[in-house]
Amino acid sequence: MNFKQLEVLKTLLATGSTIATAKSMGLSQSGVSRLLQQLESDLSLTLFDRDKGRLIATPEASILARDAENILLGLSRFSGLAEDLRSGAAGPEVVRIGLPNSMWENFAPAMLVDYAREFPTVRIETFFETTSVIAQLIEQQVIDFGFLRYEGQIGPGVEMEKVATGTSVCVLPESHPLAALSEIAPKDLRGLPLIHIGRQRPTRMLLDQTFQRAGVKQNVKIETHTNSSACAYVAHGLGIAILSSFFANLYRHLPIVQRPFVPVTTQDFGLAKPAAAPSSLAAKALMAALKRQIERSQKVE
Secondary structure: HHHHHHHHHHHHHHHOOOOHHHHOOOOOHHHHHHHHHHHHHOOOOOEEEEOOOOEEEOHHHHHHHHHHEEEEEEEEHHHHHHHHHOOOOOOEEEEEEEEEEOOOHHHHHHHHHHHHOOOOOOOOOOEOOOOOHHHHHHHHHOEEEEEEEEOOOOOOEEEEEEEEEEEEEEEEEEEEEOHHHOOOOOHHOOOOOOEEOOOOHHHHHHHHHHHHHOOOEEEEEEEOOOOOHHHHHHHOOEEEEEEEHHHHHHHOOOOOOEEEEEOOOOOEEEEEEOOOOOOOOHHHHHHHHHHHHHHHHOOOO
16 A cells, blocks of 8 residues: 555545546546555455446545545655755754854854855854863764864764864964064064963964974963954954964954964864764754855965
8 A cells, every 4th residue: 555545545535536536646547547446455445336437435435535634644744844854944943063262253153144044943052162172062962063173082972074274374463574474483483472372282282392492482472262362462463373274264354464383283173073973954054054164264365
């Protein structure tokens, strides 16, 4: 028994003839007769008496037709829901994403503009945290996915996909004398006010080691904990920051420039989600929006 047979039963009851049923369903008359015969055979019931080419519904046919209509309505609702899930008109009530603190100002809003239009019923919850906190939230399945820098050991409960790379750069005010250099080394920064990020973080410890090996004592003027604040301080002439080009590129609208910092180091960034946990279509679509915004933000104009 299949849904096409149930549709024939329901339509026959409504029209009273195989010709009208065939026209309504876009089938041939012989196709309608064949589906009806199959249904009667499957059910071991006579649903229509044949009288000189006419079909007369039995009481059993009328009873079954009511259930057939309910089943077909349920199937229609089911198909409609599937279409809504595909199109974003329906889906999970909320999708949760973890992002670094420095992505709240411009990156996140730009990422969400088109997504919010395509998935109007989905509520989005954003968590702006450090890499270690984002990794914990993913492991605990508090958030659906996150964007983070590869730092140290990622736990077994986190599945990573590399989606971006950055290199070390000096971020300077536009008018700074060092902006004339093609690259900047620790010796060029001797005595100059520096703006540093994240004491005790792996990337900060590597930077401190670079200055130590070069025999240059750092003049750390400001300690901060977000790339966005570091770029803002640079724009106001408070010092020079050493960041990943990935984050520096997010703040090119400020009156700042960036030059390669040597020796060059590379930073990898990944899209992370709970391992072995399937993502909803809405979450996958937001992941795709994140990747598109990464590509846009890193494009050199």
